[in-house]
Amino acid sequence: MKKKIWLWNHYATDMYDNRGGRHYWFAENLIKQGYEVTIFCANTYHNKSEFIDVGNKKYTTDTIDSIPFVFVKTAPALGNGIDRVKNMGLFYLNIFNVAKDYIKYNGKPDVIIASSVHPLTMVAGIQMANRLKIPCICEVRDLWPEAIFSFNKAKEKSLLGRVLTTGEHWIYKKADALIFTKEGDTDYILEKKWDIKQGGDIDLNKCHYINNGVDLENFELTADINTFVDKDLDTNKFNVIYVGAIRPVNNIGNILDAAKILIAEDDIQFLIYGDGNEKEMLETRVREEKLTNVKMKGFVNKKTIPFILSKSSVNILNYSSTKYNWSRGNSSNKLFEYMASGKPIISTVKMGYSIIKKYNCGIELENSTPKELANAIIDIKNLSSTEYDLIARNAKNGAKDFDFKKLTLKLIDIIESVDKSKEKEVL
Template sequence: MNIWIVNHYAIPPNMGGLVRHYYFSKYLQKKGHNVKIFTSSKIHNTDINMIKDRSLYKEEIEDGVEYTFVKSRDYKGNGMDRVINMMDLPFKTWKAMKLFYERQKPDVIYTSSPDLFVAFFALRFGRKYKIPVVVEVRDLWPESIVEYNRMSRKNPIIQVLYQLEKWIYKKADQLIFTMEGGKDYICDKGWEKEINLSKVNHVNNGVDLEEFDENQKIYQITDRDLEDDNYFKVLYMGSIRMVNNLRLLLKAAEELKRRKISNIKILVYGDGTEKEALQKEAEKLDVNMYFKGRVKKKYIPYILTKADVNLINLQNSNLEKYGCSWNKLFEYMASGKPVASNVKMGYDLIDRYKCGISREIHSEQEYADLLVELSSMDRENYIRMCENSRKAGEEYDYSVLTDKILEVIEKAMKSKRP
């Protein structure tokens, strides 16, 4: 089968962390399929642009997977340059796909949001050339803009985006939601009469266990805080932005200090717009919370396995009821350590697999209570959570999830047959 994956943010593993489609490509190739990824030449959250000249596209083999980087505008942050990048890339992607279509027609197009514009153009391309299209939803966009940026649902731009979203869901041959409550979302929007719910599928994010275990053994770092077994180590890995709500975690660290609890150490790995301010505040308050900066992906397995508990930290929002699709959750599970979350999700995987504690946290006092509870857990219960965590990770191995993707692709192709 000849499969095209179209995703604005399909970043190779050696350049960033948005690697879902790299792993699907890797395992689809192992099953004998040909895969080509179309993505932006501007690598999100980096200063890298793969195309420096006027070329429309550039083909590269990255980590054994074929990428077609399509020329796109540089940007930083979420300003106007990024908006122009999002509006311009779909047109150029169409041109690139048309050139490759003339050489070899794909059997299926598998496109992924949250960029609705690229998904829209990929879907239009498929309809024009009678190619089945699978649309994947990794972020409920624009709903997440409304939730996290406090925009009104009545805003004319948001209204247009909702209509675009609905049209995409309606016209896709098959839909994949990474969060389990995709059907709930469609029904909550009142779209169930226009969108066939039987074509809605769920395939969450995951982890490549083979790679995780290999990297854990090979790529290790020296970090005094990480190695110190005199402390109970609570670890957060990921972005440090407003939506990640790490200020609440900092307040919890301050609350622990007020209680004279000194055996809990909070380690934060990652970067983002909030990091510098939070780090300065933590140093000023002299609390047991340490910011370690961004690390290369290959070191993450070792770091996670050295923690006592790995932490999910987010702002509360109405999106939680539809389920979670955090990449980090499955790496946390693979580490074989308990997972703690300050939000309670619908379809909660932490509760389902009994691999940690998932709890609604509204104050630093409640957060401090949770951290103390975790650090005081009896050994038998702790070991059971560790074992459950690893077993859960095995169910979300990308080699397993790829079979689910193939099932959806085959359903899309069947729906197009005369």
């Protein structure tokens, strides 16, 4: 008999629209392995005013590529203010009634996988699973509230900070299994002394690591199908490419500073694809500083990214070294797209549990300075064809370990282990 798996991810609406993404690919591969999977998400899109109309009901459904989606009624939220809090709260409050109603027509699940970004989804997953007497796997894709503290949106020792930390601890304790997307995230539990060995109440044996990754087959197919005309991609220049958000944490100004150092290198050009709240400021810099070797390309459809990366010479994984704790590793989707493109990678920050170092597929900078970045670009450019091809091949081969076909097998092991432990508990 097929096991029913519910995947709860508030923001999976974008995956429905893009027909891709972590839980979309998990669902797709779980279904191929004989599981019955349903994705529950909000009827709103992240940071967009558009929404999926549910009428007067609490939810609506649709199926795409054999994956059923349940869209839970919420309210649109732009930015990170009160509307965002309301959006999260409505998803939490409404999903219980939605789940009960869905069970009437489709039967109850065998396992709930509740995924952050925000913790209320995991709280709801644990509470619903307890009512149904089934296991709940909590997937922690971002360490809340540590990320909030690091961006100074709340103080750790404030009342709000203590409440958030207590809630986080409760989730880790109550979940039947925990999935972290960075290899070193369990170090956080050790730092907090929440593990059993240090007198805490969290069993590290229930903590697992499944990073983000890439659907390699889809990536390669998309690169062939979704081509587009961009004369800068078709030159014989050495293309230094960045694709992604343009926000303070991405520190794109650092790339511009490196470009200024390399302005005399006529055969090197910097192509920056993406959008964000620093885009206009950086475009102004390019104009005023006459950075003729930099092209700010703006927003591009996600489906064109594999094609863009196929034209790169080196890909820049660019972050601020001070606005995030990189000691536990990296779960950036961009990293695995870069690897899948089979091109060398330069990371402007040195990562703990480094995937780039493990697979020898690029360079990590020690100090994240523009000069160091410029030197790394020149170093990659000056490699012999044999040396360059080896690094490129390492990137491509490394991506195979993060293909969602392989990652789904890890998820199945966790699903089966919690299901068996719950059976013993009931007996």
